[in-house]
Amino acid sequence: MTDQILLPGQAAAPAGPADMTMMYVLHHAFRRDLRDFRAIVEGVAADDQAAWGRLRERWGLFTSELHTHHTKEDEILWPLLAGRAREAADLDSLRVLREMEAEHGVLDPLLTSCDAGFTALAAQADPDVLGDLRDDLAELDAALDRHLGHEESAAVPILQRYVAGEEWEVIEREKFRGRPSVGHARRFLPWIFKGLGADAADRVLAIGGPGMRLLLASSRRGFERRERAALG
Structure with a gap:
């Protein structure tokens, strides 16, 4: 059994051989970002196009990472687990995996609505659009948190049942992390x-090794400067 990490907001950390640190850290980042976006849009005036332009750019980082994560789950992880559940005639697990894919589909139109709101406000003032954006962000926040919690409490146990620790380490390293460009890693x-x-x-740095430490050290200051400009 691997000692599992439990981060603020995380619904569960099911026991098992696979170290889920990187998935849970991503979930933490998604939850954190939506909390930060909801807070900042309450205080930005509808006619502050410069601020909305910075927020739109920062929103793009969040949506890009969320889309990449969900695409890899849909194309790699859920099919792998579904195949093993079918071999075991595990109907309950197959139902959960279908729910995971369906929940991704629920999130997509909410993300699209928020995208449109940030883009419109960066172009011109519109208090009605701002009101809609606040509502859309609240709905997205609730839906994403439900999905992540469901994944942590119901889908991760399936992974822990059917994927050995060494196999997950290879999948996570080669399929999920892959070989990102230096530019992407610095963001x-x-x-x-x-x-x-x-x-x-420290746990994440131990997984990433010296290369991660160097890239993080060289990129952190610029990121923090941009964060202050966009999110305060």
């Missing part, structure tokens, strides 16, 4: 470390 790394406690950060 992604300080983003996932934002708001992590020291113990969790």
